[in-house]
Amino acid sequence: MSTPWSHRFAQRTQTIKSSAIRELLKLTQRPEVISFAGGLPAAELFPVDHFRDACQRVLADHATAALQYGPTEGYLPLREMIVENLRRYGIMASPENVLITSGSQQALDLIAKLLINPGDRILVEAPSYLGALQAFNVFGAEYVTVPIDNDGIRTDLLEGALRSGPKFMYILPNFQNPGGVTMSVERRRELVFLSNKYGVPIIEDDPYGQLRFEGEHLPPLVVLDRDNMRGDSTYQLGNVIYLSTFSKTLAPGLRLGWIVAPPEVIAKLVQLKQGADLHTSTFNQIVAYEVARGGFLEEHIKTIRAVYGERRRVMIKALEEFFPPEVSWTHPQGGLFLWVTLPEGMDCQKLFRAAVEQNVAFVPGDCFYTQEGEGLRNFRLNFSASSPERIREGIRRLSIAVRQQMEELHIVPALV
Amino acid sequence: MSTPWSHRFAQRTQTIKSSAIRELLKLTQRPEVISFAGGLPAAELFPVDHFRDACQRVLADHATAALQYGPTEGYLPLREMIVENLRRYGIMASPENVLITSGSQQALDLIAKLLINPGDRILVEAPSYLGALQAFNVFGAEYVTVPIDNDGIRTDLLEGALRSGPKFMYILPNFQNPGGVTMSVERRRELVFLSNKYGVPIIEDDPYGQLRFEGEHLPPLVVLDRDNMRGDSTYQLGNVIYLSTFSKTLAPGLRLGWIVAPPEVIAKLVQLKQGADLHTSTFNQIVAYEVARGGFLEEHIKTIRAVYGERRRVMIKALEEFFPPEVSWTHPQGGLFLWVTLPEGMDCQKLFRAAVEQNVAFVPGDCFYTQEGEGLRNFRLNFSASSPERIREGIRRLSIAVRQQMEELHIVPALV
Numbered sequence: 001m002s003t004p005w006s007h008r009f010a011q012r013t014q015t016i017k018s019s020a021i022r023e024l025l026k027l028t029q030r031p032e033v034i035s036f037a038g039g040l041p042a043a044e045l046f047p048v049d050h051f052r053d054a055c056q057r058v059l060a061d062h063a064t065a066a067l068q069y070g071p072t073e074g075y076l077p078l079r080e081m082i083v084e085n086l087r088r089y090g091i092m093a094s095p096e097n098v099l100i101t102s103g104s105q106q107a108l109d110l111i112a113k114l115l116i117n118p119g120d121r122i123l124v125e126a127p128s129y130l131g132a133l134q135a136f137n138v139f140g141a142e143y144v145t146v147p148i149d150n151d152g153i154r155t156d157l158l159e160g161a162l163r164s165g166p167k168f169m170y171i172l173p174n175f176q177n178p179g180g181v182t183m184s185v186e187r188r189r190e191l192v193f194l195s196n197k198y199g200v201p202i203i204e205d206d207p208y209g210q211l212r213f214e215g216e217h218l219p220p221l222v223v224l225d226r227d228n229m230r231g232d233s234t235y236q237l238g239n240v241i242y243l244s245t246f247s248k249t250l251a252p253g254l255r256l257g258w259i260v261a262p263p264e265v266i267a268k269l270v271q272l273k274q275g276a277d278l279h280t281s282t283f284n285q286i287v288a289y290e291v292a293r294g295g296f297l298e299e300h301i302k303t304i305r306a307v308y309g310e311r312r313r314v315m316i317k318a319l320e321e322f323f324p325p326e327v328s329w330t331h332p333q334g335g336l337f338l339w340v341t342l343p344e345g346m347d348c349q350k351l352f353r354a355a356v357e358q359n360v361a362f363v364p365g366d367c368f369y370t371q372e373g374e375g376l377r378n379f380r381l382n383f384s385a386s387s388p389e390r391i392r393e394g395i396r397r398l399s400i401a402v403r404q405q406m407e408e409l410h411i412v413p414a415l416v
Numbered sequence: 417m418s419t420p421w422s423h424r425f426a427q428r429t430q431t432i433k434s435s436a437i438r439e440l441l442k443l444t445q446r447p448e449v450i451s452f453a454g455g456l457p458a459a460e461l462f463p464v465d466h467f468r469d470a471c472q473r474v475l476a477d478h479a480t481a482a483l484q485y486g487p488t489e490g491y492l493p494l495r496e497m498i499v500e501n502l503r504r505y506g507i508m509a510s511p512e513n514v515l516i517t518s519g520s521q522q523a524l525d526l527i528a529k530l531l532i533n534p535g536d537r538i539l540v541e542a543p544s545y546l547g548a549l550q551a552f553n554v555f556g557a558e559y560v561t562v563p564i565d566n567d568g569i570r571t572d573l574l575e576g577a578l579r580s581g582p583k584f585m586y587i588l589p590n591f592q593n594p595g596g597v598t599m600s601v602e603r604r605r606e607l608v609f610l611s612n613k614y615g616v617p618i619i620e621d622d623p624y625g626q627l628r629f630e631g632e633h634l635p636p637l638v639v640l641d642r643d644n645m646r647g648d649s650t651y652q653l654g655n656v657i658y659l660s661t662f663s664k665t666l667a668p669g670l671r672l673g674w675i676v677a678p679p680e681v682i683a684k685l686v687q688l689k690q691g692a693d694l695h696t697s698t699f700n701q702i703v704a705y706e707v708a709r710g711g712f713l714e715e716h717i718k719t720i721r722a723v724y725g726e727r728r729r730v731m732i733k734a735l736e737e738f739f740p741p742e743v744s745w746t747h748p749q750g751g752l753f754l755w756v757t758l759p760e761g762m763d764c765q766k767l768f769r770a771a772v773e774q775n776v777a778f779v780p781g782d783c784f785y786t787q788e789g790e791g792l793r794n795f796r797l798n799f800s801a802s803s804p805e806r807i808r809e810g811i812r813r814l815s816i817a818v819r820q821q822m823e824e825l826h827i828v829p830a831l832v
Binding site for chain 2: 167241
């Protein structure tokens with residue numbers, strides 16, 4: 001059916017293809033499918049009773065503020081609470097450095113709007129978060145990529161990429177999506193050093209940083225960068241814009257994220273946000289504040305860490321048990337995902353279709369790359385959203401599809 | 417304080433000036449100021465008890481759906497309810513025609529993203545809604561303007577403007593913001609006829625249409641347009657994209673609006689929304705559905721209409737009593753605003769400063785125009801957010817500032 005609209009779509013929309021993940025998820029919504037595809041937090045951990053109490057309090061004590069229009073910057077007590085929480089991780093900021101966004105996806109959209117002219121090159125990890133690439137594509141981004149390994153982005157390959165003059169770097173240092181890997185301290189220091197040397201600022205996306213179930217917390221890039229700026233005031237923020245979210249610690253259905261940036265950047269982002277949605281739901285901001293405050297959020301995060309740590313353990317154990325030794329995977333110390341690498345010659349898209357026939361799903365690796373033909377031997381597994389039993393059963397089913405494709409390709413399983 | 421960011425801002429952000437309204441509102445937040453500046457609905461009418469019950473029900477029966485990620489298109493029962501409500505106004509659509517947005521400001525942002533290439537001309541009413549101009553400016557819009565009078569946009573001046581090839585028309589037919597005027601049926605038919613003749617589609621923004629407290633409901637442009645397309649199926653939507661919101665009927669703090677458009681347009685907007693914020697808060701969508709359903713929304717709107725009708729009556733009575741006869745104003749049959757015209761030579765910006773000294777505020781008229789120097793003899797008054805007593809007192813204060821400026825300019829009040 002033709003309409004008067006299609007020939008009027010702006011040039012920028014020609015680069016938008018229907019998201020692969022979106023189409024895939026439709027295939028995997030049948031209840032018999034065990035899906036490791038989505039990035040969903042464990043719904044059974046949502047603090048429903050706390051939400052119920054918080055809604056009552058907010059509507060009893062703050063109904064007008066919660067239901068009326070509010071300031072674009074966000075609800076001040078929530079911004080103050082975020083500032084306080086950031087301090088524990090060494091990030092010294094004040095509420096003027098914090099903008100509340102409608103999920104951290106909106107943070108990516110606003111940053112793309114603020115910084116990307118059509119044709120600008122953005123330096124991203126390969127692979128990287130699909131939603132960021134989608135947000136950047138709308139504004140005409142082109143990409144320079146640097147591969148990751150088990151210690152995060154390959155800083156030894158960074159200088160060449162930086163010389164090509166990217167507008168900014170987009171980096172996920174903790175439990176990367178999709179790689180599941182964490183950037184080492186040495187590489188963090190090197191990255192920040194090179195960022196300053198080449199004058200290329202960093203967007204540090206940290207949705208999972210608090211969900212570490214193993215090992216020691218590592219300093220965020222925004223802290224290492226501030227340390228570089230000796231002699232400046234405590235609240236000086238420089239070369240790094242830091243993003244995070246309540247989606248993985250409270251509930252994604254609230255759509256609450258935040259940006260930490262220098263005041264001058266926040267001022268511009270506030271103007272863009274005003275044109276984008278006026279402000280984020282005041283109701284949700286006040287409810288989230290009421291749920292989180294008084295130490296509940298920290299306690300709740302401990303529970304999430306314990307559950308996700310166990311699920312990751314069960315997934316890795318099942319992979320070791322059921323998968324042939326030619327297949328390898330990352331060992332995330334936190335977050336929601338691990339990343340699988342298949343033997344040479346295998347094709348994750350074909351494997352996806354075979355997996356769905358076995359009633360199990362993942363996201364094919366090529367979705368996370370900016371260049372065609374990359375990531376075909378990889379896929380991403382989510383371990384946060386399934387029970388240990390379903391994780392084990394799902395990995396068993398998946399191993400059948402993997403072994404079938406290996407047989408078809410005459411890849412003979414090695415003797416263990 | 418300089419940062420590494422400022423010289424990296426994209427070209428599109430150079431057109432963004434800090435919103436005048438935003439700066440003004442800061443001046444007027446002192447409690448002693450009676451503000452007719454904002455576009456706030458009456459907070460005392462928020463159905464707080466219904467919200468409290470709805471939150472309980474949602475968290476008892478739908479907690480997982482409400483707190484988890486949800487579909488980008490929106491919560492299906494809410495989209496179905498919107499479709500049903502639209503039918504009463506003659507708009508025949510199906511849920512596939514409806515996209516839930518984070519307030520109707522996001523609808524404007526997504527439409528601008530979808531349709532505006534830098535330099536595209538957009539046809540807008542003069543004056544028009546400031547938030548729409550902000551959303552369009554970010555994507556490099558230029559403007560063709562057509563003035564409004566008491567019967568809405570001057571369709572007799574439309575053909576010349578349409579010949580200049582605008583990308584689309586942005587029209588507020590009901591209780592226009594800021595004019596307060598409503599487009600006559602004859603002009604609606606003429607507008608739709610010319611839209612088809614010149615192949616220039618229409619964005620019909622209707623946030624206030626349900627808030628009519630006087631006169632008869634008039635057919636929306638989207639209905640008149642469909643009537644033009646004889647022989648097509650019931651659900652055919654053509655040349656008009658229709659926008660509305662729950663901000664003025666339930667609560668703006670929820671940030672819930674919607675777009676009605678042909679499926680092909682919805683499909684593209686869904687992709688853009690995915691990159692912009694993944695989806696609108698599932699919690700708020702389900703709560704709004706629970707509050708609105710079973711006929712409550714219709715009953716509640718009757719209350720709002722009665723209260724706003726009374727406030728508009730009180731404001732006009734006070735204007736008649738206190739203002740000199742050289743000043744005129746519109747007589748809105750619904751909505752939130754009326755529009756004042758001052759005598760030749762007067763300056764609404766100077767008047768604004770004098771008014772704030774009298775502890776009363778409005779929005780100066782030039783804020784609503786795309787060209788410098790227009791609207792200087794006008795200002796917008798909001799009557800929804802103040803009690804009758806404060807309306808009367810505010811208009812009395814404002815009349816002092818008006819008479820002072822008239823005296824300074826030697827504009828002698830006429831004998832009545």
